[in-house]
Amino acid sequence: MGPGxxxxxxxxxxxxxxxxxxxxxxxxxxxxxxxxxxxxxxFQTDNQWTLPVSGTGSAAMEACIGNLVEPGDSVLLxxxxxxxxxxxxxxxxxxxxxxxxxxxxxxxxxxxxxxxAFAEAEIDVVGICHADTTxxxxxxxxxxxxxxxxxxxAYVIADCVTSLGxxxxxxxxxxxxxxxxxxxxxxxxxxxxSPLTISDRGMAKVLDRDEDVRSWYLxxxxxxxxxxxxxxxxxxxxxxxxxxLREALRVAAEEGIEARWDRHxxxxxxxxxxxxxxxxxxxxxxxxxxxxxxxxRVPDGVDDGAVIDHLREAxxxxxxxxxxxxxxxxxxxxxxxYSARDKNVAYLLDAMADALAAEGYEQTTATTPA
Amino acid sequence: MGPGxxxxxxxxxxxxxxxxxxxxxxxxxxxxxxxxxxxxxxFQTDNQWTLPVSGTGSAAMEACIGNLVEPGDSVLLxxxxxxxxxxxxxxxxxxxxxxxxxxxxxxxxxxxxxxxAFAEAEIDVVGICHADTTxxxxxxxxxxxxxxxxxxxAYVIADCVTSLGxxxxxxxxxxxxxxxxxxxxxxxxxxxxSPLTISDRGMAKVLDRDEDVRSWYLxxxxxxxxxxxxxxxxxxxxxxxxxxLREALRVAAEEGIEARWDRHxxxxxxxxxxxxxxxxxxxxxxxxxxxxxxxxRVPDGVDDGAVIDHLREAxxxxxxxxxxxxxxxxxxxxxxxYSARDKNVAYLLDAMADALAAEGYEQTTATTPA
Numbered sequence: 140m141g142p143g144x145x146x147x148x149x150x151x152x153x154x155x156x157x158x159x160x161x162x163x164x165x166x167x168x169x170x171x172x173x174x175x176x177x178x179x180x181x182f183q184t185d186n187q188w189t190l191p192v193s194g195t196g197s198a199a200m201e202a203c204i205g206n207l208v209e210p211g212d213s214v215l216l217x218x219x220x221x222x223x224x225x226x227x228x229x230x231x232x233x234x235x236x237x238x239x240x241x242x243x244x245x246x247x248x249x250x251x252x253x254x255x256a257f258a259e260a261e262i263d264v265v266g267i268c269h270a271d272t273t274x275x276x277x278x279x280x281x282x283x284x285x286x287x288x289x290x291x292x293a294y295v296i297a298d299c300v301t302s303l304g305x306x307x308x309x310x311x312x313x314x315x316x317x318x319x320x321x322x323x324x325x326x327x328x329x330x331x332x333s334p335l336t337i338s339d340r341g342m343a344k345v346l347d348r349d350e351d352v353r354s355w356y357l358x359x360x361x362x363x364x365x366x367x368x369x370x371x372x373x374x375x376x377x378x379x380x381x382x383x384l385r386e387a388l389r390v391a392a393e394e395g396i397e398a399r400w401d402r403h404x405x406x407x408x409x410x411x412x413x414x415x416x417x418x419x420x421x422x423x424x425x426x427x428x429x430x431x432x433x434x435x436r437v438p439d440g441v442d443d444g445a446v447i448d449h450l451r452e453a454x455x456x457x458x459x460x461x462x463x464x465x466x467x468x469x470x471x472x473x474x475x476x477y478s479a480r481d482k483n484v485a486y487l488l489d490a491m492a493d494a495l496a497a498e499g500y501e502q503t504t505a506t507t508p509a
Numbered sequence: 510m511g512p513g514x515x516x517x518x519x520x521x522x523x524x525x526x527x528x529x530x531x532x533x534x535x536x537x538x539x540x541x542x543x544x545x546x547x548x549x550x551x552f553q554t555d556n557q558w559t560l561p562v563s564g565t566g567s568a569a570m571e572a573c574i575g576n577l578v579e580p581g582d583s584v585l586l587x588x589x590x591x592x593x594x595x596x597x598x599x600x601x602x603x604x605x606x607x608x609x610x611x612x613x614x615x616x617x618x619x620x621x622x623x624x625x626a627f628a629e630a631e632i633d634v635v636g637i638c639h640a641d642t643t644x645x646x647x648x649x650x651x652x653x654x655x656x657x658x659x660x661x662x663a664y665v666i667a668d669c670v671t672s673l674g675x676x677x678x679x680x681x682x683x684x685x686x687x688x689x690x691x692x693x694x695x696x697x698x699x700x701x702x703s704p705l706t707i708s709d710r711g712m713a714k715v716l717d718r719d720e721d722v723r724s725w726y727l728x729x730x731x732x733x734x735x736x737x738x739x740x741x742x743x744x745x746x747x748x749x750x751x752x753x754l755r756e757a758l759r760v761a762a763e764e765g766i767e768a769r770w771d772r773h774x775x776x777x778x779x780x781x782x783x784x785x786x787x788x789x790x791x792x793x794x795x796x797x798x799x800x801x802x803x804x805x806r807v808p809d810g811v812d813d814g815a816v817i818d819h820l821r822e823a824x825x826x827x828x829x830x831x832x833x834x835x836x837x838x839x840x841x842x843x844x845x846x847y848s849a850r851d852k853n854v855a856y857l858l859d860a861m862a863d864a865l866a867a868e869g870y871e872q873t874t875a876t877t878p879a
Contacts, residue, residue: 144529144748155525155749159514159699161827193701194564194726197744201726229725323745329529331563331701331747353723355599356564356571372832374567375693377701377750378514379525457531462742 140487141459142272142301142432144323144330145475147383151328154386155379162376170385171366171376177388181303181326181396182318182336184310190366191332191384192357193377196300196321199333201229202357203296203317204266206337206345210234212263215256215293217242221273221463222298226266233353238262244464247278247427254287262293267315270302272324273462275434275471276423277306282313289314294341300324303334304391305403305431305475316341322380325403325431327476328387332380387476403430406479410472413488417495418502422469431479433472434461441500443467449494456490510857511829512642512671512802514693514700515845517753521698524756525749532746540755541736541746547758551673551696551766552688552706554680560736561702561754562727563747566670566691569703571599572727573666573687574636576707576715580604582633585626585663587612591643591833592668596636603723608632614834617648617797624657632663637685640672642694643832645804645841646793647676652683659684664711670694673704674761675773675801675845686711692750695773695801697846698757702750757846773800776849780842783858787865788872792839801849803842804831811870813837819864826860 160167178189192199204226208214214230217223218239227237238260242248248267256262265288269278278284285295297318299308305325310318317337322328337345337359345352345359352358356374364371391399407430411421414435422434437443443460447470450456461469472487495502530537548559562569574596578584584600587593588609597607608630612618618637626632635658639648648654655665667688669678675695680688687707692698707715707729715722715729722728726744734741761769777800781791784805792804807813813830817840820826831839842857865872 141531143745144531147529152526152528156522158522159517159693161511161514161829162700163829164821164827194568195745195747198564198568198726201724205724225725232721232723232725321745323529323748329747329749330532330745331750351602353602354571354575354727355595355602356568357724357726375513375565375691375700377565377699377747378693379699379753380701380747380750383749451534457534459531459533 140473140478140483141457142471142473143321143475145325145327145473145478147327147329148387148390148477150390151383151386154382155329157382159378162378163370163372167378168370170381174381174385174388175366177385177392178334178336181388181391182308182310182334183312184336186310186336186338188342188359188363189336190362191381192335193374194333195330196319196333197225198357199319199321199335200226200298201354202335202359203319204229205233205354205357206352206359207294207296207317207341208233208235208264209348210350212236213238213261214264214266215240215262216266217248217268219244222268222271235264245274245276245422246424247276248284250280250283253284257287257291262288262291264294264296266296266298268298269308270299270306270429270431272301272432273465274422275429275432277427277429279427281315282309285314294344301429301432304399305479306429307400310336322384322387325475326384326387326391327478328383329380331377332384403474403479406474406481406484407431407433409481410474410484410487413484414491417488417492431473431475433474434469435472436469437467438500441495441498443470445498446470446494449497450490453493454486454490456487510843510848510853511827512841512843513691513845515695515697515843515848517697517699518757518760518847520760521753521756524752525699527752529748532748533740533742537748538740540751544751544755544758545736547755547762548704548706551758551761552678552680552704553682554706556680556706556708558712558729558733559706560732561751562705563744564703565700566689566703567595568727569689569691569705570596570668571724572705572729573689574599575603575724575727576722576729577664577666577687577711578603578605578634579718580720582606583608583631585610585632585635587618589614592638592641605634615644615646615792616794617646618654620650620653623654627657627661632658632661634664634666636666636668638668639678640669640676640799640801642671642802643835644792645799645802647797647799649797651685652679655684664714671799671802674769675849676799677770680706692754692757695845696754696757696761697848698753699750701747702754773844773849776844776851776854777801777803779851780844780854780857783854787858787862801843801845803844804839805842806839807837808870811865811868813840815868816840816864819867820860823863824856824860826857
């Protein structure tokens with residue numbers, strides 16, 4: 140129940156024992172087709188260029204940035220925090236110039252600051268974090284932000300790492316030019332093959348580049364040959380991860396994407412209520428908390444690491460500490476995919492009460508003595 | 510029995526059903542230690558910086574090139590053929606200038622041409638293909654080539670994709686500065702986590718770069734934090750692939766690396782003899798054929814694709830066609846890792862005789878009628 144990997148559905152684990160076929164075998168090509176079609180469903184898009192990148196989530200992130208950002212492009216990003224650092228670092232290495240979007244660490248991007256950034260500078264590419272794994276905050280208006288970017292001729296990349304498959308993602312309705320995710324969050328597959336989708340408009344920019352993408356491995360204009368109609372060899376795909384992703388996507392499709400979003404919302408609500416009963420409060424502002432990644436404030440005087448160790452050692456539960464500026468400030472509790480279940484929440488709440496008691500924490504909410 | 514993926518040992522397939530733990534979990538850190546130690550064994554090296562790259566073999570290739578090649582470096586490569594094309598493309602995208610090493614397509618690099626290249630130009634980095642998956646040729650003198658490069662202050666990258674775990678590789682004895690491989694060849698694990706090793710001298714060049722590596726995902730100076738003593742989060746590792754690679758490396762260590770090399774040599778010899786009985790000859794020059802990837806000449810008048818289809822449809826056997834300039838000229842038959850077994854060879858030879866007969870091929874070697 141950390142920020143990923145989530146528990147993998149046993150059906151998905153079993154799919155990984157399937158003997159391997161070649162990455163150019165006709166039977167594997169059928170699997171590729173199915174994975175692409177199912178990815179379009181969870182992304183809610185008709186984008187032709189929808190495929191798994193051969194690496195973990197950061198590889199999909201770098202594929203989006205490295206392809207859409209050309210040397211000299213200016214890239215608008217919130218740069219504070221862990222996500223912003225990484226995105227800025229990748230944009231810079233792609234030859235882009237980063238324009239910082241001023242935002243308080245614990246808030247989503249505000250529209251006033253966002254529109255001001257476009258008024259003040261020529262922007263070519265915008266990075267939006269739909270679901271921030273480090274803060275537990277959801278950006279609620281990706282579509283509106285995309286409209287502003289498009290009015291200025293810019294391209295939008297959306298980070299859906301901690302939302303895809305658990306929190307509503309609407310690639311076509313939002314109009315974003317590219318979006319990426321990871322397998323080990325709300326899709327509950329092992330990391331190693333990571334969803335990416337890019338619009339025709341986005342792909343046109345990639346195919347029209349003056350200078351080649353700086354990574355051969357992640358160059359979408361070359362991957363087009365393998366994942367497009369031609370099925371030409373580019374590199375060996377991570378075959379077993381593709382089996383696993385297919386099975387995980389089938390599980391999601393059987394449940395239905397809306398039902399899956401509802402389940403995540405309901406399970407997270409139950410967790411947040413239980414944590415409140417223990418006297419704990421959430422990190423994100425009201426109404427902006429991700430249902431997949433619950434960022435909880437560490438109460439004063441409690442050692443976050445001791446609670447994490449206690450949960451792992453006494454209960455076999457994994458939750459994560461805060462990263463960067465939020466180190467020591469929050470715990471990050473995942474309710475993602477197969478892990479988003481009532482029984483996990485009940486078990487975690489009992490364990491958390493025990494871990495807090497072991498740390499000498501006295502909850503501020505009155506309880507009736509047993 | 511294509512050029513990879515090879516058949517995965519059932520022990521390795523089973524290991525992939527292991528439930529996931531976090532990539533920073535203490536139990537996973539122990540697995541990382543074990544994988545690194547076992548990789549050192551198969552690479553025959555004491556290099557501290559020995560780790561699996563989070564991607565397939567081409568990602569490990571790009572990690573070596575992208576880290577060791579700095580903008581302005583000149584990179585000596587044979588550029589004809591499939592391997593050379595890819596290596597040159599990556600070197601160019603890393604900002605390097607490619608110096609072509611003239612070599613006939615079906616020969617290893619000759620020492621005279623190699624030494625002449627150093628006399629004629631300042632060389633910073635050299636790429637050597639120890640085992641060429643496209644031609645089936647083994648470069649027999651990697652150590653000698655490395656000595657020459659070091660005499661000129663250059664750094665050497667060795668491609669061991671189709672040799673590691675099946676054909677003798679001696680990273681420390683050869684003195685190469687970096688070597689990489691893939692999981693799905695002679696190690697018989699699924700692709701997705703790919704062996705890489707880099708010497709202290711090589712790593713010193715990486716850490717001393719003026720300009721950052723162009724890929725954040727593959728930057729070894731950042732991966733150092735995760736795979737080194739610090740175990741700091743960089744990106745999510747492909748956890749299940751790491752389980753699989755560990756199990757595959759354990760299988761290799763139990764067999765013993767020398768015994769494994771001997772098995773590959775013996776099984777390939779049996780295959781080559783059987784193919785000769787069918788009147789077929791090998792592509793590589795005498796003594797330079799890889800025991801892991803057997804490149805066989807397609808006889809005149811035989812349609813290579815029809816034989817490949819027949820083997821797959823009637824026998825469930827996968828062999829591969831030639832790539833690039835060798836398209837239509839050769840078949841590529843893998844005897845790698847778990848696939849390097851006598852029973853596979855016997856089955857393939859029977860199937861090949863049938864497939865050739867179906868194509869109307871009459872073998873030139875006399876046989877006794879039944």
